[in-house]
Amino acid sequence: MIGxxxxxxxxxxxxxxxxxxxxxxxxxxxxxxxxxxxxxVWAIEHMDVRRSQRVLDVGCGGGMAVKLLSQRASRGFVAGVDYSMDMVSQAVRRNVEGVARRRVEVRYGDSAALPYEDASFDQVCAIETFYFWPDPMQGLAEAYRVLRPGGQVSITLEMSREADTDPSLVQRYFGRRFTERSERDGLHILSGAELAEMLGKAGFRETRFVAEPRRSLGWVCALGRK
Ligand SMILES: C[S@@+](CC[C@H](N)C(=O)[O-])C[C@H]1O[C@@H](n2cnc3c(N)ncnc32)[C@H](O)[C@@H]1O
Known part of the structure; x- marks a missing residue:
């Protein structure tokens, strides 16, 4: 505790x-x-979630995305997976109603071995978690496996190489230092094109990305279809 x-x-x-x-x-x-x-909210806008879809959020943290997604997929099913038990319980608490109605489920699990059957989701998303995965390509292979044909993957990050070259005050004073520090800790800070290329290597087609260079440290969302 003192430590x-x-x-x-x-x-x-x-x-x-x-x-x-x-x-x-x-x-x-x-x-x-x-x-x-x-x-x-920005990430979910790009996903175009339909009412009856089945959606999986990998690295769901406290379950905010799960909650917002379940409002969109109101006749579908939304699952969250996280490898922190503390976050699993927080996400369950944030989604008690959906869990009680069996429209929402939160499970302990790792991006490298998702606890779901092949072809069981229409959408798989991961928000602000991808660069923490020890083996990102294995995580993408798992996203591919659990998606049905035609299903969509989306990977969203708040820190990327898309950050503005004409930075805002926040980006100028905190951004570069924070990005460099994160890289020293082993995080790979990617551009949108690199992220989309990784999706392509994992087998996804129609890969693309959208970015908001002036938001935070360069918001990026890369998408692809199985
Ligand atoms: C920065 S938080 C983001 C949480 C949430 N997506 C959000 O946007 O608030 C990263 C989350 O990813 C989870 N995570 C990191 N690596 C993971 C992995 N390999 N498998 C499953 N969860 C992972 C962490 O436990 C943490 O809850």
Missing amino acids: TLLKKPLELVETNFRQPAGSAGQLVGHLMTLQHRSLT
Whole structure:
């Protein structure tokens, strides 16, 4: 406990973005859910979710996307998967009604081995989690496997090489430092084209990306179809 308290605050936040754990993880989970709300809304806009679709959110964190997706897929089914048990319980709490109606499910699971059958979803999304996956190509292979033919994948990140070359104040003072620090910690900061290329290598077609270079550290959302 004392060790945790003494950890540098930034390190603590970064560790808990990657895999939230314990009371610090619960707190960071709530904060990141708030912080990612506008990114999440933006990501979901690009997914074009239909009422009866089955949707999977990988690395669902506190379950905000699961909740918003279940409002769109109101006659369908939305699942969230996360490898932090603390986030699984937070996401369940945020979605109690949907869970009770069996329209929502949140499970413990890893992007590298999704706990679902082949071809069981119309959409698979991952918001602000992809660069934490130890083996991103295995994660994409899993997304491909659980999608039905014609289903759509979308990978959204708030930090990318799409960040504006004429940066805003926030990007100028915090952005570069934060991006460099993240790379030192082993995160691969990708451009939209690189992300779309990875989707292509995983077998997806009609790959494309959209970006908001001035939002945060360069919002990007890459999409493809099975
Ligand atoms: C920065 S949080 C984002 C959470 C949520 N998507 C959001 O936008 O608020 C990253 C989440 O991805 C989860 N995560 C990271 N790597 C994962 C993996 N390989 N498999 C499953 N979940 C993973 C973490 O536990 C964490 O909850």
